[in-house]
Amino acid sequence: xxETELVKRMIDGDMDAFDxxxxxxxxxALRVAYLISASYADSEDIVQETFVACYLNRHGLKNPEAxxxxxxxxxxxxxxxxxxxxxxxxxxxxxxxEEIEAPGEILSEIVMKEEETLIYEAICxxxxxxxxxxxxxYYNQMSIKEIAKVCGCLEGTVKSRLHHAKMxxxxxxxxxxxxxxxxxxxxx
Amino acid sequence: xxxxxxxNKIRETLDKKAEEAGADAFAAQxxxxxxxxxxxxxxxxxxxxxxxxxxxxxxxxxxxxxxVLGLGKTVTVTxxxxxxxIITSYEEAEAKQNSLDSQVKMIEKFAxxxxxxxxxxxxxxxxxxxxxxxxxxxxxxxxxxRDGAKxxxxxxxxxxxxxxxxxxxxxALEDGTELHYSTLVNKFVPVGYKMTEEEQxxxxxxxxxxxxxxxxxxxxxxxxxIWVQDEITYHLFTFSQDMSADEMLAxxxxxxxSE
Numbered sequence: 001x002x003e004t005e006l007v008k009r010m011i012d013g014d015m016d017a018f019d020x021x022x023x024x025x026x027x028x029a030l031r032v033a034y035l036i037s038a039s040y041a042d043s044e045d046i047v048q049e050t051f052v053a054c055y056l057n058r059h060g061l062k063n064p065e066a067x068x069x070x071x072x073x074x075x076x077x078x079x080x081x082x083x084x085x086x087x088x089x090x091x092x093x094x095x096x097x098e099e100i101e102a103p104g105e106i107l108s109e110i111v112m113k114e115e116e117t118l119i120y121e122a123i124c125x126x127x128x129x130x131x132x133x134x135x136x137x138y139y140n141q142m143s144i145k146e147i148a149k150v151c152g153c154l155e156g157t158v159k160s161r162l163h164h165a166k167m168x169x170x171x172x173x174x175x176x177x178x179x180x181x182x183x184x185x186x187x188x
Numbered sequence: 189x190x191x192x193x194x195x196n197k198i199r200e201t202l203d204k205k206a207e208e209a210g211a212d213a214f215a216a217q218x219x220x221x222x223x224x225x226x227x228x229x230x231x232x233x234x235x236x237x238x239x240x241x242x243x244x245x246x247x248x249x250x251x252x253x254x255x256v257l258g259l260g261k262t263v264t265v266t267x268x269x270x271x272x273x274i275i276t277s278y279e280e281a282e283a284k285q286n287s288l289d290s291q292v293k294m295i296e297k298f299a300x301x302x303x304x305x306x307x308x309x310x311x312x313x314x315x316x317x318x319x320x321x322x323x324x325x326x327x328x329x330x331x332x333x334r335d336g337a338k339x340x341x342x343x344x345x346x347x348x349x350x351x352x353x354x355x356x357x358x359x360a361l362e363d364g365t366e367l368h369y370s371t372l373v374n375k376f377v378p379v380g381y382k383m384t385e386e387e388q389x390x391x392x393x394x395x396x397x398x399x400x401x402x403x404x405x406x407x408x409x410x411x412x413x414i415w416v417q418d419e420i421t422y423h424l425f426t427f428s429q430d431m432s433a434d435e436m437l438a439x440x441x442x443x444x445x446s447e
Contacts, residue, residue: 022223026216034209035202043209044219051223056230081277116201123201138195139202170194 007064010055018055021067026051028140029075035135036079038124039086046082050075072140072150076132083128115173122172126165133161274308281307285328291418292344294330295446298439302332302340312345340426340436342443346419354394355414359437367415367440369433370394374410376402413440 003024009017026047033043033050053074061070123131129151136142136150137158144162148155209215275281278296284307285294296304307330329343355368374397375387383391383398390396412425413436424440 019220022220023216026219027210030215030219031206031209035206040209044215044222048219048222048226051219052226052230055223055227085277115197116204119197119201120205123198134198135202138199139206166191166194166198169198173194 003067004064007061007067011058011061011064013058021054022051025071029071032072032135032140033075033079035123035139036076036128036132037082037086039082042079042082042086046075046078049078053078069146069149072136072142073152076136076150079132080128118173118176119169122169123165125172126168130161130165130168133158134165137162274306276306278304281328281330284309288326288328289344289346289420292328292420293417293422293443293446294328294342295443298332298442300435300439301334302439303334305331305333305339307331310343338426338428338430340424340428340431340439343423343425345421345423357433357437359441361441361444365415365417365444367413367437367444369411369413369437371409371411372397374399374408376406376408378402378404381405411436413437415440415444417444 003021006017006021006024010021029047029050030043033046034040037043037046050071054071057074061067123134126134132151133147136147137144142150144155144158147158151158275284281304282294285292288309307328309326310329311326312324323346325346327344327346329341331339331341333339355370357369359367359369361367373390373395376399381398387396387398391398408427409429410425410427411429411431411433412423414421414423416422422440422443424436424443426436
């Protein structure tokens with residue numbers, strides 16, 4: 001069944017349709033939440049909250065074809081709320097790396113190149129809204145227009161956040177390079 | 189530095205990092221189970237919220253004579269809230285409270301361990317015996333929990349300035365505010381329910397609240413502390429039967445004496 005049909009049925013309260021939408025969206029949503037929050041434990045909570053909110057507020061979705069954007073808008077807000085809360089409760093330097101490892105983290109640490117670790121750390125140091133734009137653009141492959149709707153801002157703001165994020169990453173990586181780090185030399 | 193290379197490196201890094209979150213085969217099951225459990229909880233909360241609204245209305249209606257903004261006598265108060273409006277962060281609840289009525293007092297934590305759980309805006313309307321609207325307001329109802337259960341809620345209203353009937357216990361504060369503790373039996377009934385003579389008598393005495401709108405008849409006792417400060421009626425109430433009058437009065441005192 002087409003996604004739009006599933007969404008229409010979910011709006012009518014069909015739990016089977018909602019269940020199917022969860023199956024379709026959950027894997028990617030978990031990864032997006034993980035990349036935005038940088039915490040595996042939080043990413044599960046963010047995704048749960050997002051599905052719950054989607055079902056409870058389903059009557060607010062006037063255009064079923066816009067489900068994807070609506071879903072990621074809810075997910076982003078939940079992720080921002082979690083990040084805000086975490087920032088209030090913890091000193092910044094303790095936020096990353098997270099206290100609970102993701103299931104694949106140990107393996108990934110081995111296979112992730114040094115330069116990728118550096119890039120990831122730099123991404124984590126960005127403000128959460130800039131990080132969100134970066135994740136939605138590069139990982140979720142959404143257009144500038146779609147991201148603007150998700151983030152509730154102008155397309156120009158998305159472009160500026162992307163530019164700022166990239167400049168910041170570039171700066172960090174070039175600093176590393178100038179220190180004589182081997183990781184980034186292949187990029188220049 | 190080449191932008192194209194940087195773009196690719198960001199993409200590759202995020203793709204690889206994202207795979208970490210996909211390595212747990214049980215995540216989908218866990219998320220699904222929690223989503224359904226939360227939806228069930230929300231449905232339960234929706235029912236409880238309706239009951240709470242009925243209790244607040246009852247407290248306003250049965251506990252003596254009420255003047256509504258000087259416009260006349262309120263005989264019916266109806267109220268409603270939406271689950272979609274629930275606020276789960278105290279900071280946001282505080283901001284909402286300030287936007288609705290900055291004079292209303294609320295606190296985040298009580299000395300006995302109760303903590304803020306969530307808040308929900310409630311829209312109320314008072315009408316007189318001829319059905320004329322005597323007052324309308326939107327207030328925030330705040331719920332507190334201890335050990336994740338045993339909920340207690342705080343409601344406020346400017347519509348009513350009710351004189352509390354015969355309370356079971358009274359605590360007078362230094363500034364002259366009197367906190368009135370009383371218990372009430374609530375009977376939630378389907379629409380069209382015919383009350384018995386005894387029930388009518390108990391309602392007149394302020395000992396019974398009959399609220400229409402339930403799927404089936406359900407009886408739930410509740411305990412309340414009501415007081416008035418700065419023309420605002422505060423109503424702290426719980427369905428829990430484990431709380432003593434002293435404990436509830438102490439909680440009400442904390443709110444009443446807060447800045």
